[in-house]
Amino acid sequence: MTRYSALLGTGGYLPERILTNEEISRTVDTTHEWIMERTGIAERRIAGPGETASSMGEKASRMALEAAGLVPEDIDLIIVGTGTPDRVFPSTACLLQHRLGIRQCAAFDVQAACSGFIFALSVADQYIRAGTARRVLVVGSELNSRLLDWSDRSTCILFGDGAGAAVLGVSDRPGLLSTHIHSDGQYQDLLYVPNSIVTGDSGTGEDDTPYIKMQGNEVFKVAVNTLGRIVDETLEANGLQKSDVDWLVPHQANIRIIAATAKKLKMPMEQVVVTVERQGNTSAASIPLALDEAIRDGRIQRGQTVLMEAFGGGFAWGSALLVY
Numbered sequence: 001m002t003r004y005s006a007l008l009g010t011g012g013y014l015p016e017r018i019l020t021n022e023e024i025s026r027t028v029d030t031t032h033e034w035i036m037e038r039t040g041i042a043e044r045r046i047a048g049p050g051e052t053a054s055s056m057g058e059k060a061s062r063m064a065l066e067a068a069g070l071v072p073e074d075i076d077l078i079i080v081g082t083g084t085p086d087r088v089f090p091s092t093a094c095l096l097q098h099r100l101g102i103r104q105c106a107a108f109d110v111q112a113a114c115s116g117f118i119f120a121l122s123v124a125d126q127y128i129r130a131g132t133a134r135r136v137l138v139v140g141s142e143l144n145s146r147l148l149d150w151s152d153r154s155t156c157i158l159f160g161d162g163a164g165a166a167v168l169g170v171s172d173r174p175g176l177l178s179t180h181i182h183s184d185g186q187y188q189d190l191l192y193v194p195n196s197i198v199t200g201d202s203g204t205g206e207d208d209t210p211y212i213k214m215q216g217n218e219v220f221k222v223a224v225n226t227l228g229r230i231v232d233e234t235l236e237a238n239g240l241q242k243s244d245v246d247w248l249v250p251h252q253a254n255i256r257i258i259a260a261t262a263k264k265l266k267m268p269m270e271q272v273v274v275t276v277e278r279q280g281n282t283s284a285a286s287i288p289l290a291l292d293e294a295i296r297d298g299r300i301q302r303g304q305t306v307l308m309e310a311f312g313g314g315f316a317w318g319s320a321l322l323v324y
């Protein structure tokens with residue numbers, strides 16, 4: 001039997017606190033109009049003091065398990081994509097496993113910045129296809145707000161907090177048609193967070209503060225080109241045409257990047273799931289959050305073909321093509 005990964009259920013969690021552009025413009029030199037025009041972001045969610053990637057991940061996971069009609073004990077592998085783990089170690093996946101009240105199953109994190117969910121999905125798919133896992137919990141959870149320099153207007157306007165989860169199960173019908181992941185470390189200095197606790201002061205006079213540093217316009221250019229290429233790669237690998245894709249569920253970094261990918265697919269924006277306006281960039285959480293929203297509100301229907309794609313720090317980028 002050919003084994004496929006089927007998407008059994010999804011869940012999403014957003015912290016209560018909403019931070020608007022208007023509020024940010026009271027503390028840094030920016031405006032709602034500038035942020036909307038350049039990014040499409042109007043507001044984002046900010047985690048409360050007691051919240052962490054694992055606590056938000058638990059909420060999203062429980063919803064996904066319920067949607068799948070499963071209980072935590074049914075899970076035999078947990079993979080969390082996060083760049084904002086609760087602890088350097090153990091992994092957020094281990095902490096999430098404990099929160100879910102289960103033991104023994106393997107649990108580990110994947111670090112691929114904004115592409116963390118796609119990378120985690122890709123790993124999960126290999127386990128299921130190989131027959132070494134039957135039910136995998138895949139989570140993207142991020143607490144970006146604590147990695148931001150709130151006086152840096154070029155980054156603090158962009159990011160938000162949240163978590164999304166998906167439960168994959170083994171099936172004899174497709175499922176995940178394919179996943180494609182890539183990395184190129186030569187771009188490491190365009191988007192990164194220093195870890196000066198471990199590395200010490202670089203001694204170069206560089207800014208070693210532990211906050212997100214980004215050369216936004218450089219990232220933007222590479223992102224648009226790279227995402228265009230991965231769309232072609234994904235369709236070609238499956239012998240499909242652009243018109244075969246029913247929904248695009250992109251990583252939500254910037255509405256202009258999303259629109260460029262939709263244009264490449266010749267797809268009207270009505271077929272693109274967009275959450276960036278209300279959530280900002282939630283890194284590894286953005287795709288599972290968008291997927292969950294569109295499944296729950298009935299846009300994405302069983303049997304439809306969904307293209308997910310992401311791009312972020314590394315650079316690391318990837319895609320997944322799913323028949324839901």
Ligand code: UT7
Nearest residue numbers: 030034038114153154157216217219220223253254311312
């Ligand atoms: O998820 C991981 C991947 N990340 C991304 O894909 C992000 C990619 N980058 C972007 O989304 C965009 O580059 C940004 C939204 C970050 C910036 O937009 P941009 O159109 O590329 O602007 P820019 O960085 O070229 O800056 C243009 C101007 C600059 O002023 P000068 O030098 O032209 O006088 C900036 O200082 O806009 C200024 N600026 C701002 N002005 C008002 C930068 N941030 C702000 C701000 N408010 N918040």
